[in-house]
Amino acid sequence: MKTIEAGALSVAYLESGPADGPVAILLHGFPYDVHAFDAVAERLSGQGWRCVVPYLRGYGATRFLSSDTLRSGQQAALGNDLLAFMDALGIERAVLGGYDWGGRAACIVAALWPERVVGLVSCNGGYNIQDIAGAKHPADPDAEFRYWYQYYFHTERGVEGLSRNRRELTQFIWKLWSPTWNFDQAMFDQSAEAFDNPDFVDVVIHSYRHRFGVAAGDGDLDALEQRLADQPDITVPTVVLDGADDGVHPLQSDDKGARHFTGRYRRAIVPGVGHNFPQEAPEVFADAVVEVGRG
Numbered sequence: 001m002k003t004i005e006a007g008a009l010s011v012a013y014l015e016s017g018p019a020d021g022p023v024a025i026l027l028h029g030f031p032y033d034v035h036a037f038d039a040v041a042e043r044l045s046g047q048g049w050r051c052v053v054p055y056l057r058g059y060g061a062t063r064f065l066s067s068d069t070l071r072s073g074q075q076a077a078l079g080n081d082l083l084a085f086m087d088a089l090g091i092e093r094a095v096l097g098g099y100d101w102g103g104r105a106a107c108i109v110a111a112l113w114p115e116r117v118v119g120l121v122s123c124n125g126g127y128n129i130q131d132i133a134g135a136k137h138p139a140d141p142d143a144e145f146r147y148w149y150q151y152y153f154h155t156e157r158g159v160e161g162l163s164r165n166r167r168e169l170t171q172f173i174w175k176l177w178s179p180t181w182n183f184d185q186a187m188f189d190q191s192a193e194a195f196d197n198p199d200f201v202d203v204v205i206h207s208y209r210h211r212f213g214v215a216a217g218d219g220d221l222d223a224l225e226q227r228l229a230d231q232p233d234i235t236v237p238t239v240v241l242d243g244a245d246d247g248v249h250p251l252q253s254d255d256k257g258a259r260h261f262t263g264r265y266r267r268a269i270v271p272g273v274g275h276n277f278p279q280e281a282p283e284v285f286a287d288a289v290v291e292v293g294r295g
Contacts, residue, residue, distance in 0.1 A: 001061065007084030008069050012061035013054035017045030022118070023091050024289050026053045027082065029100020029124075030204060031170035032276055033059055033194035035187075039282035040097075044289060052089065056101060057081055058203030060194040069218075071199050073101075073207025075130050075228060076221040079108030086116060095293045097285065099123035099241075099277050101207070104130070111232040112224075119237040119292025121285065123277040124249045126240030126267065127257030129228055135212050146248050149173065153208040162204060166195050177247040178274025237264040237295060239288040243273030243280065266291075 003012050014034050024044055026037040034053045041051035055062040057077065064071070082105040086094065095118045096106035103122045107129050110120045122128060138144060152158035162169060171188050174181075194200075209215035217225055238261050244251050255267050268288075270281055278285040 004088045006088035007081060008064060009057055009081060010063045010065060011054050011085050013052055015052050016041050017050040018048055019050060021048045021050040022293055023050045023052065023094035025094045025096050026051060027098030027102025027105050028056065029102050031173055031195060033191040035191050036276055036279040040278045040286045043282060043286040054085055055194060058199045059197050064199060071202035071206060072218040073203040074210040074217045075104050075108060076224040077218060078105040080221060080224060082109050083113060093118050095119045095289050097121035097289050104128040107234060108228065110236050111234045112227060114235050117236045118295055120234065121239050121288045121292060123241045124246060124275060125257055127260040129231060130211050131231060132211060132213055133229060150208045153205050154214055159205055163201050167192050170195060178276050178280060179247055180245045180272055181274050181280050233260050233262050235263045237292045239292055240267040241277050241285065241288060242269050243275060243277050244269055244271045245274045248275055
């Protein structure tokens with residue numbers, strides 16, 4: 001484990017592979033951690049890639065540098081963190097690969113700073129930049145049902161539930177979102193240590209409130225959030241990976257996000273895979289990184 005100061009954070013991260021290899025930055029989601037990419041990083045580093053896997057804000061050993069910083073989980077914070085992390089490590093260009101929150105950060109940097117991105121691998125629907133203005137309108141009933149946890153986090157009952165039962169609740173979510181993935185208790189426990197971060201609850205609650213417009217964002221990120229409100233296109237080479245058994249993002253036959261990708265683009269639907277794509281299908285994810293890494 002390494003740490004580096006980057007923007008508002010001291011970021012904890014794993015690194016493997018040769019220092020002079022092509023760079024892949026791999027980004028986890030909620031409620032997961034860096035170990036989602038263990039097998040992906042092993043496969044890529046064995047092929048000469050430098051793999052960098054950071055804990056997002058609110059997870060693991062990543063910490064805020066100031067007690068005054070809003071414990072924001074908004075999309076602009078995640079994208080800004082990733083850019084600051086690349087700057088701190090002196091990484092000019094990299095392949096970005098992520099899912100869930102990490103996929104959102106990767107999409108944001110790919111959309112707004114494409115000169116820093118060789119290629120993108122994104123899961124769970126692909127285009128993960130939130131349309132916060134549109135979130136006030138209800139989705140279809142099936143999607144609303146699947147968002148129960150987000151509405152739960154809008155309440156003080158949800159705050160207490162996540163605080164008191166963070167391991168039980170997150171393990172329940174793992175099972176719901178990846179119903180065909182036979183993870184064992186040791187695998188979950190390894191990742192669940194990341195949820196003991198003192199800012200985990202605050203960051204998670206803010207994330208799920210801000211995306212629905214029920215919590216104000218960090219004022220320092222307003223300009224960036226306004227840029228994201230335009231739903232910018234992504235021009236870099238992209239592979240989108242969707243698990244056919246994803247329990248939170250049900251498979252859509254029509255690729256609604258494809259219109260936002262104007263460069264080389266491929267979508268793959270993989271049977272037997274749920275929400276935690278890189279940990280459930282590491283070979284497929286690693287191969288996608290190599291594919292987009294060709295530029």
